[in-house]
Amino acid sequence: MKKVLVFCEQRSGHLKSSAYEAISAAYQTSSDPSQVEVAACILGHKIETLSENLQSKGAKTVFTYDLEVLNNYNPLAYTEALSKIIDEYKPDVLLTIASPMGRDLFARVAARKKAGLLTDLISIHTEGDLLKGGTKPMYAGKVLAQVSYTKNCSLRMATLRPNSFKVLDKKEQGQRVSIKSPLSNITSISFNTLSQSEGTKVDLTEALRIVSGGRALGSRENFKILEDCAKVLGATVGASRAAVDSGYADHSMQVGQTGKTVNPTLYIACGISGAIQHMAGMKTAKTIVAINTDRDAPIFTIADYGIVGDLFEVVPLLTKKLQAIL
Amino acid sequence: MKIIVLLKQTPDTEAQIRITSDGKNLDTTGMKYIINPYDEYAIEEALQLKDKDVSTEVILLSYADDSIKERMLKGLAMGADRAIQIKNDELQEVDSLTLSSILVAAIQQENPDIIFCGKQGIDDDNMHVPVMVAELLALPHVNVVNKIEYKEKDLVVSREVEGGQVETFTVSLPCVLGAHKSLNTPRYANLPGIMKAKKKPFEQKNLSDLGLNAIVLQSSVQTTVDSYKLPPKKPEGKIFRDEELQVMVDKLVEHLRTESKVL
Structure with a gap:
């Protein structure tokens, strides 16, 4: 039997649904x-109810580490708590989703447990009963790399x-293990605040639909055209580096090599x-749509569909059409 | 105050990435290299502290081959005081944790108050080194930093997380901070800076100078990159043009519904 431990992220008492992936x-x-x-x-505070959801999605055992200091992300407290669960469960493999928290925490835990860490895998490969490695995009997706663990690797993270991974419909009637033992007193770093995002905006990296704008938008105000379209689609608005550098959009919206992958x-x-x-x-977006006045724009070489036309005319028509049918 | 900035060189963001015919390596012929863009924000942040207090010493540190010198000179021209290259000729292929342990050995010889670095290399996109270096030094870290307020005793540091949300921490020195793009605007090196850079100390160290041994380090490597491939090419798309806009929009939506089934 191989033991796999999955770190499931919660923020403000909400379990990230990507945990099921x-x-x-x-x-x-x-x-x-x-x-x-x-x-x-799951690490957090007053999180008992969250563990039930995980049991019903395929986890045989659900560990909850419930302490006030774990209410929000603190890299040191989270590293110590997860390390304690690792020591108790002794997994062969440790997985999580490559979210901002997951990536930060796993790098720290890998260094503490002297484990091998592969980051941002889009598929995983096995050899017999062993997790061999996987495929990960590098250079922001310009290449795909086959990465693997060496034979020196004991804990595979x-x-x-x-x-990237389909959610299977698996049910387990498992047990819950609740941990409340205190952590060491951490004084070098403390959590202050987590700003609330406007509305319930889904992050670009997790968005299923994105409407993105370039320099042709011409101003910050004009992004409203895209926001209207995104609203109908339930999409998140993105931007190119040119648009961000011109000050039309915030850097958090930037898609690309020095922004978000x-x-x-639908993009x-x-x-x-x-x-x-x-x-x-x-x-890597499943379906790419390009709207541009220049038929020779490189974006059309990777687009599944395109309209050669002025976005200021096309996008409002598209929004209206989508409104009518969705 | 003493600041170390960790530096890495990466292919230019506009570079086409090519793969060697055996698929095992990247074809670096004629590749143009730059300072990892995020590391420039790290250098700038250190230099802004030096602007406020001239006694601040800014040291660039990299584990690299000799071609790093050009990148180091740029950092020195921007205003850093000196540079240390740990030569990688005995051991080129390392994983993030082994690399971090090498950097840590050099950092411990300097005893800095702050270690700045880019939030990630734009080559492997791992985001490992800032965090792992901190853990190996038993220091706090914040990565993907978009704002730092310097208080009397400690720092208030913001980091960008999903959906444009911001997490804020209070962090005491010494610490490791990984710079994000929105942290600052890196300065350009001016001509006097470029002239001065050539005279600034540029130190080369071997692994043995840090009490390290390539064979022992090699055995600590736990992950490797085995091969590369290009992402699959897409078939030619359907591009609508020279029709009435409404007709093209209707066609597009129809295809999105029935062909790609994304609506």
Whole structure:
């Protein structure tokens, strides 16, 4: 039996639904899924109810580490708490989703436990009952690399790119293990605040639909055209580096090599010509739509569909059409 | 105050990445290299502290081959005081944790108050080193930093998380901070800076100078990159043009519904 522990992230008492992707992926870490035992863990405060959801999604054991200091992310407290669960459960493999928290925490835990860490995998490979490695995009997706653990690796850790692993319908009637033992007194770093985002905006990296704008938008105000369209689609608005550098959009909206690498099912590029560094960050999108006045714009070479036309005319028509049918 | 800035060189963001015919390596012929863009924000942040207090010493540190010198000279021209290259000729292929342990050995010889670095290299996109270096030094870290307020005793540091949300921490020195793009605007090196850079100390160290041994380090490597491939090319898309806008929009939506089924 191979033991896989999945770190499941909660923020403000809400479990990230991508945790189910990681639990499903846990069953793929051996060529024989029946030989895999999956445990999940959540760190936080007053999180008892969250563990029930995880049990119903395929985790045989759910560890909850419940302390006030774990209410929000503190890298040192989280590292210590997760390390304690690792010591108790002794997993062969440790997985989580490659979210900002997951990536930060796993790098720290890997250094503490002297473990091998592969980051941002889009698929995983096995050799017999062993997790061999996986595929990860590098250079913001310009290449895919086959990465693997060496034979020196004892604990195999990996973070998985959101929207890359199918959620399986698995049910387990498992046990819950609640931990409340105190952590060491951490004085070198303390959590202050987490700003609330406007509304319930989904992050670009996890968004299933993205409407993105380039320099052709011409101003910050004009992004409203894209926001209207995004609203109808339930999409998140993105931007090219040219638009961000021109001050039309915040850097948190930037898609591309020095921005975010995204993986939605639908990406609508409006007035984006398609610089190499931009396309690197979005070309894995399942369906790409380009709207641009220039038929020779590079973005059309990776678009599934395109309209050669002025975004200021096309996008409002598109929004109206979508409104009518969705 | 003493500040170490960790430096890495990466291919230019506009570079096409090519793969060797055996698929095992990247074809670096004619590749243009730059300072990892995020590391420039780290250098700038250190230099802004030096602007406020001239006694601040800014040291660049990299584990690299000799071609790093050009990047180091740029950092020195921007205003850093000296540079240390740990030569990688005995051991080129390392994983993040082994690399971090090498950097830590050099950092411990300097005893800095702050270690700045870029939040990630734009080559492997791992985001490992800032965090791992901190853990190996038993120091706090904040990565993806977009704002730092310097208080009397400690720092208030913001980091960007999902959806443009910001997490804020209070951190005491010494610490490791990984710079994000929105932290500052890196300065350009001016001509006097470039002239001065050549005279600034540039130190080369071997692993043995740090009490390290390549064979022992090699055995600590736990992950490797085995091969590369290019992402699959997409078939030619359907591009609508020279029709009435409404007709093209209707066609697009129809295809999105029935063909790609994303609506």
